[in-house]
Amino acid sequence: MADVARVAGVSHQTVSRVLNEHPSVRPETRERVLAAIDELGYRRNSAARALVTSRSATLGVVTTGSALFGPTSTLIAVEEAARDRGYFVSVATLRTYDTAAMHAAMEHFMAQGVDGIVVIAPHADVAAAVESFRAPVPVVVVAALDDASPDHGDGSPSATVSLAVDQRSGARQATELLLDLGHPDVVHVAGPQGWFDARERAAGWREALQARGLEPARPRLCSWSAADGYAAGRDLAEAVAAGEGPTAVLAGNDQLALGILRALWERGVRVPDDVSVVGFDDVEGAAYFVPPLTTVRQPFAELGSRAVAMVVASLAGEPVAAQRIMPELVVRSSTAPPR
The missing domain is CATH 3.40.50.2300 (Response regulator)
Structure with a gap:
């Protein structure tokens, strides 16, 4: 960043503001900084940034490893939405739906220092295992849960919230x-x-x-x-x-x-x-x-975008509630009045 600042003729703070898309930077200054970044081939050091901010800019995503259309489309949508917001994605695939496998995946993410977790949980056992872990980071469960409890049942708050297509x-x-x-x-x-x-x-x-x-x-x-x-x-x-x-x-x-x-x-x-x-x-x-x-x-792109937005909002300290997204009926030629 010091090299970029020197080439662009600006301060280190101005480079930081450009990288973080701060609105107070003048357009001509922003263009000069971006040109210097391009010239020098500058890339952010994610490890260094994590040390300064105490954030890894990484989201964990748990998936069941299914090749079925719904889970696969949801995983792709979440990854794209996370990347658009500047987050890396770490994926853990479950081959079984038991509590031990889920807890191992969640512990894997805790060791990586992820900022939040999205769980693609089409199966009832997966959702139950997530709630029992009590993760210290925001968790969004993408599943049509029967209900969404705001606590663990013993009065202690839950960091888990659900999101689903209706x-x-x-x-x-x-x-x-x-x-x-x-x-x-x-x-x-x-x-x-x-x-x-x-x-x-x-x-x-x-x-x-x-x-x-x-x-x-x-x-x-x-x-x-x-x-x-x-x-x-x-x-x-x-x-x-x-x-x-x-x-x-x-x-x-x-x-x-x-x-x-x-x-x-x-x-x-x-x-x-x-x-x-x-x-x-x-x-x-x-x-x-x-x-x-x-x-x-099913609007998978919106599903992924909302899942990531819910994690980000929770990290910012905003209240996040369960959400449902309406699907769209597409009428084609396989339906008609009976004879």
Whole structure:
């Protein structure tokens, strides 16, 4: 920084203000400092900065190591948002969801001196393990938690706060679309119920049916895979061929919907002429399924931005409350009124 100040003909403090985007620096002075930085190839020394500020400018991110669209998209969004705010990201991947694995990951971050932690916790066991750790830094849990307690249950404050896309609302919107089209009922092919998202989507589907005076049947429980969707779709296709099947299906995610579409096509069941199908996620390529898939889009970029903003606000001493982000229903050609 001293070299930059000398070349630019300014004080060390002015260089610091430029680097920290302080508004009191005149535009011509800022340009001169930036030119000197470019000429000298100056880069901040993060270790030295951490010693001065007692901040590492690093956020820890815990992920389950899943290749599924939702967790992966959330991880990418958090990393991009952190980088935009000048933070490095350290990632810890969990292969199991037990408390010991979570605590080991959190201790790893404590040893690194991270400023805060974002936990991508789609599974119920992950969220419980996070809360039991009692981290001394702000923690944002990205999960559709059933509730958000402001303390640990014993009166001691919690540094953990939740953030999620409103999965229940998304599933409710999708189910209401099908009901509004005139379908007398909607079958739900659900994801694994140990996942917050799957539980919340099933709850939204159930609420939409009950609001119309309909009694939901038990959902078909699956994994998140297209293979499970295909198996469920074969059963649905046989029922439709026998004149006993549904006219509308809400799939727990787009991969399940993809398997369902394939099974229906093989049996000669037309979508949406005979059966309407809705997915969830709006994965890359959903608009190119045959037919293009009606689905619920999750705003992952906003999710990542808010997660990082919540950590930063907490570090600044601001009160941070649980937040929910509304998804968007994207209507395409896989839905239509029943025949």
